[in-house]
Structure formats: structure tokens, C-alpha cells
Amino acid sequence: MIRINENYLKLQSSYLFVEIANRVSTYQKENPDAEIIRLGIGDVTLPLPPACIEAFKAGVKEMASDVTFRGYGPEQGYAFLRETIAFNDYQSRGADIHSDEIFVSDGAKCDTGNIQELFAADIRLAIPDPVYPVYLDTNVMAGRTGDFNHGRYDDILYLESLPENGFVPRLPEAPVDLIYLCFPNNPTGATISKDTLRKWVDFARENKALILYDAAYEAFVRDPTLPRSIFEIEGARDVAIEFKSFSKTAGFTGTRCAYTVVPKRCTAYDGSGQKHSLHALWNRRQSTKFNGVSYPVQKAAEATYSEHGKAQIIEMTDYYLKNAALIRKEMAALGFEFVGGENSPYIWINCNRDAWEFFDLLLKTAGVVTTPGPGFGKCGEGFIRISAFNSYENVEKAMARIRDALGR
Numbered sequence: 001m002i003r004i005n006e007n008y009l010k011l012q013s014s015y016l017f018v019e020i021a022n023r024v025s026t027y028q029k030e031n032p033d034a035e036i037i038r039l040g041i042g043d044v045t046l047p048l049p050p051a052c053i054e055a056f057k058a059g060v061k062e063m064a065s066d067v068t069f070r071g072y073g074p075e076q077g078y079a080f081l082r083e084t085i086a087f088n089d090y091q092s093r094g095a096d097i098h099s100d101e102i103f104v105s106d107g108a109k110c111d112t113g114n115i116q117e118l119f120a121a122d123i124r125l126a127i128p129d130p131v132y133p134v135y136l137d138t139n140v141m142a143g144r145t146g147d148f149n150h151g152r153y154d155d156i157l158y159l160e161s162l163p164e165n166g167f168v169p170r171l172p173e174a175p176v177d178l179i180y181l182c183f184p185n186n187p188t189g190a191t192i193s194k195d196t197l198r199k200w201v202d203f204a205r206e207n208k209a210l211i212l213y214d215a216a217y218e219a220f221v222r223d224p225t226l227p228r229s230i231f232e233i234e235g236a237r238d239v240a241i242e243f244k245s246f247s248k249t250a251g252f253t254g255t256r257c258a259y260t261v262v263p264k265r266c267t268a269y270d271g272s273g274q275k276h277s278l279h280a281l282w283n284r285r286q287s288t289k290f291n292g293v294s295y296p297v298q299k300a301a302e303a304t305y306s307e308h309g310k311a312q313i314i315e316m317t318d319y320y321l322k323n324a325a326l327i328r329k330e331m332a333a334l335g336f337e338f339v340g341g342e343n344s345p346y347i348w349i350n351c352n353r354d355a356w357e358f359f360d361l362l363l364k365t366a367g368v369v370t371t372p373g374p375g376f377g378k379c380g381e382g383f384i385r386i387s388a389f390n391s392y393e394n395v396e397k398a399m400a401r402i403r404d405a406l407g408r
Contacts, residue, residue, distance in 0.1 A: 007143040010153075016133050016375030017041050023360070024369055037398040039327075039386050040369040042186065042345065044251045046319065048300070049312035052250060055303035059296030073292040076283065077104025077259065081298045085259060088305045089244070095231035101263050101279065103286055104293050104301075106256040108216045108245040113138040114289075115212060115241065115260070116178075118281050119268065123177035128169050129158040130187055130376030130383070132214070135180045151378045160379050161188060167339050167348065168192050171199060175207040181230075182214035184221060187376045187385040188348040189340015194227050201230070204239035210268060210278075211240040216258075219249040219317050221343045237263040241278065248345065248389075250304045250313050257293050257301045320345045323388035323395045330399040331386075334406060345388040348373070355384055366401035 013019065020040055028036060048056070062068035076082070082099040090097035105111050113134050121143055127135055129152075136156070139145050146155030157176055159169030167190035172179075181200065183192040204211050211230065218228040229244075230236045245258035252258075262282045267275040293301075303309045324341035331338050331349055341347040351358040355372040362368045362384075371387070373380025388395070 005141065005143075007141050010140050010145070010148055011137060012148060016371070019375070020359075020369065020371065024363065027363055034367050036363075036367050036369060037390065037394050037401070038369045039388075039390055039395070039398055040371045042248065042387050042389055043253050044248060044320075044389050045391060046251055046316050048251050048255065049304065049309055049316065051303040051306050051309035051312055052300040056255075056296050056300040059299035063296065070295045073295055073298075075286045075290050075292045076100075077102065077293065078295065078298050081302045082259075084302050084305045090229065090231060090261075093229065093232060095229055096237065097231055097261055097263065101261055103260045103262065103282065104298060105258050105260060105286075105290065106293055107247065108214065108243040108258040108260075109134055111243050111258060111260045112180075112212065112214055114285070115282070116142055116144075117285060118278060119178060119210075120271075124157065124175070125155070126157040126159055126172055126176040126179045128180060128182070128185075129160055129378055130373060130380040131180065132182060132186045133376065135212075136377075158377070158379075161185070161190065162379060163337070163339075163350070166190065168196060171203050175209070177207075177209055179204065179209055179211045180214070181211055182216075183227075184217040184344035185340075185346075186214075186217065187346055187371065187373070187380070189342075189344035189346035189385075190348070191221070191223070191226050191343050194225070194233065197227055197230060198233050201233045201236045201239060205235055208269065209239065210266070211236075213240050213242045215242055216245040217248055217344055217346075218244065219313060220321060220345055222321070223343055226343060231261070231263075237265045239266065241266060241282075246301050246304060249317070250301075250309075251316065252297075252301070255297055255300065257297050317345075319392070320388045323390065323392055326392070326395055326399065327386050327388060330403070334403065341388065347386045347388070349384050349386060350382060351384050352382065355380065355382060358384055362402060362405060366398070366405040368398045368401055 082102045085102050086099040116138055145153035161167040161169050167188045213230040221228050230240045242261040246252035262279045264279045266278045327347050328341045336349050338347050338349040355374050359372045371385040373383030
């Protein structure tokens with residue numbers, strides 16, 4: 001008989017954002033005339049930058065001619081995009097990353113979920129709490145996490161991100177094999193200093209561990225002292241893989257384009273202790289399971305690095321940061337403690353009560369959708385995440401409604 005992968009049965013409840021969508025849908029059916037303002041899921045609202053639209057159109061036009069039509073492209077991405085990324089995002093910032101170490105994909109979510117296929121089933125995992133659910137759930141599916149007891153999986157080392165450590169987890173006290181980090185952080189919006197990130201790189205080198213570094217929100221960093229890539233840290237090429245995305249940078253959430261950097265010096269070990277190139281393994285995986293991102297989309301992504309594209313992206317991310325500044329101002333006036341929103345589009349708010357209860361309160365009395373912290377982990381209890389991805393007018397309206405709902 002056909003059997004299932006029983007690890008899927010260990011997944012807890014429904015996926016966070018599905019649960020949010022279900023609650024919002026139920027409320028909307030019961031209140032069909034209610035206007036909902038969505039400050040929950042991190043989907044962008046501004047259209048693609050004009051530079052990307054023009055490049056997208058030009059790419060589509062090329063596909064309409066026998067002379068310039070393209071079929072299957074390279075699974076790793078076209079050279080023109082990989083070279084542009086390598087220069088602009090790394091070499092120009094002093095990071096020694098080459099174009100053939102970059103793998104273009106259809107999303108950082110896909111890559112952060114798929115990368116775990118390269119690693120043994122019995123490795124020791126260190127995953128932040130709270131955390132983007134994909135890191136944890138894909139390892140549950142792979143059978144690495146053990147059973148779920150008292151709100152956590154038995155075989156995971158949880159890196160707690162709490163007010164007392166500035167929402168930046170401390171180094172593990174014992175060796176681990178695979179470490180997930182995300183900065184600027186989703187969900188908390190917290191950032192990490194170069195000195196602190198260097199400690200993580202040193203820890204990985206000392207323990208023959210690997211860091212999976214999610215930098216999907218680096219375009220929101222305005223503080224020049226903060227790292228925008230782990231490869232700004234000496235030695236990171238040996239022990240880190242980095243994920244970046246055009247989704248929040250340039251509004252590609254519906255267009256789909258991202259990239260993963262796997263340095264050729266980055267290695268892992270087999271059961272006998274022999275080193276193997278993770279670059280070669282990831283290349284083999286992508287060549288087998290992935291058919292590449294479409295040519296017009298890659299042309300649009302390349303345009304983000306043009307003079308006009310760079311200016312338009314700064315304008316877009318500044319717009320969302322203006323929204324975040326307003327949310328921070330209003331939350332402070334309401335007496336809430338929070339982090340994030342300065343170099344990140346997310347604000348992590350201590351709501352001083354059950355988070356799902358607070359979510360329902362804001363939905364049903366203010367018509368505002370947020371994201372409850374427990375969906376990101378046990379350390380998310382008592383917190384909600386508010387996203388700055390909406391129009392400024394809607395953010396203003398949402399903040400006024402929240403003030404009224406809380407009677408302040």
C-alpha cells in the first residue's frame with residue numbers, strides 16, 4: 001500500500017498565514033460591508049518600479065521574435081543577472097563573492113525550505129524563536145525535529161530572541177551543526193551588529209557548523225554600520241549560505257525572483273569526516289529539480305541595479321519605512337513596548353495579553369489585520385507583528401482605528 005511521510009503529521013496546526021486568512025475570511029463573511037486594512041502578511045502593495053516594468057516589457061518583446069526567443073534558460077540563472085548581482089550586492093561592498101556562486105531562483109522561501117535537502121537527517125539544528133515558520137516546518141517534514149512536546153520539538157535547539165537580549169539570540173552553549181539566522185529579522189524587525197555577527201561566524205568556524213543567513217530585508221537597512229550581508233564578515237565564505245530576494249526589495253512578491261549565494265569554499269562533511277562542496281551539491285540539486293526563472297523576470301530583476309532602478313527602490317523602501325515610523329510613533333503614544341521598524345518593515349509589539357486574543361480584538365473592533373506572535377514560536381507569546389506594507393493613508397486610518405478600539 002502507498003504510505004505517507006508521517007513527519008507531516010508532526011506539523012502543528014495549519015500554516016500561520018493560512019490560519020490568519022481563515023479568521024479574516026470568516027469575519028468578512030459575517031461583516032460583508034466591513035473595510036479590512038491588512039497589516040499582517042508581509043506582502044508589498046506598491047507596483048513594480050518603472051525601470052523593472054520597462055525591462056520586463058523588453059524581455060517579453062524578445063520572446064516574440066524568432067531571433068531573440070529563448071527556451072529553457074540555465075537553472076542557475078542567466079549570466080547577465082548573476083554578474084550584476086555579484087558586483088552590486090557584494091564586490092562593490094568589499095565582499096568576495098563571484099557570479100558563479102550565485103543561484104537565481106523563484107523565491108527565498110523556496111530556497112530556505114529546499115536547502116535542508118543537502119544535510120543529514122540527524123544533524124543538530126539551532127533555530128531562532130520567534131522565527132519565520134518555513135525554517136522549522138521544512139525540517140519537521142524532513143524528520144529532523146523529533147516529537148512536539150510542551151510547545152516545542154524535542155530535537156531542536158531554540159535560540160530565544162527576547163527583550164533581555166535585544167531580540168538577537170545568544171550563541172549556543174553547546175556545539176550545533178546547522179544554524180538559521182535572519183537579519184533584519186522576520187518577524188521582530190531586530191537588526192544585528194557586525195561585531196555580533198562576527199561572533200556567530202567564529203562560532204560556526206570553531207564548531208564546523210553552517211549558518212543559513214536570510215537577508216531578504218537588507219534593502220531596508222539605513223544604518224551604515226549594520227551589515228547587509230553576512231559575507232561582509234571575514235571568514236563567512238567558509239561557513240555561510242545567504243538568501244536574498246527581490247520580493248520586498250522591488251515588489252517581486254507576485255513576479256518571483258530571488259537568489260542564493262553558496263560560496264565554493266563552503267563545505268560540509270560526510271559520515272567519515274570527508275569534506276564536500278555545498279556549492280556542487282546545491283548546483284546538482286537545482287539542475288535536477290529546478291528549471292530556472294523566466295527570462296523576462298530576470299531582465300526585470302537586472303533593472304533594479306540600473307541608475308534609475310536603484311533610485312526607485314530607495315524611494316519604495318523609504319515609503320514603507322515612513323509607514324513603519326508612523327506605526328512606531330502611534331504604538332509609543334499608546335504605551336506599547338516594541339522593536340523594529342527603523343531598518344526593517346516590521347514592528348514587533350508587546351501587547352501585554354494573549355496575542356491571538358489581541359489579533360481578534362483588532363480585527364473585530366478596528367478592522368485591522370496583524371500577525372500573532374505565537375505563530376512564529378513560543379517566544380512570540382504576548383507579541384504581535386505589524387507590517388508596514390500598505391499605503392500611508394491606510395496606515396494612518398489603521399492607527400486611528402486602533403486608538404479608538406483601545407479607547408485611548
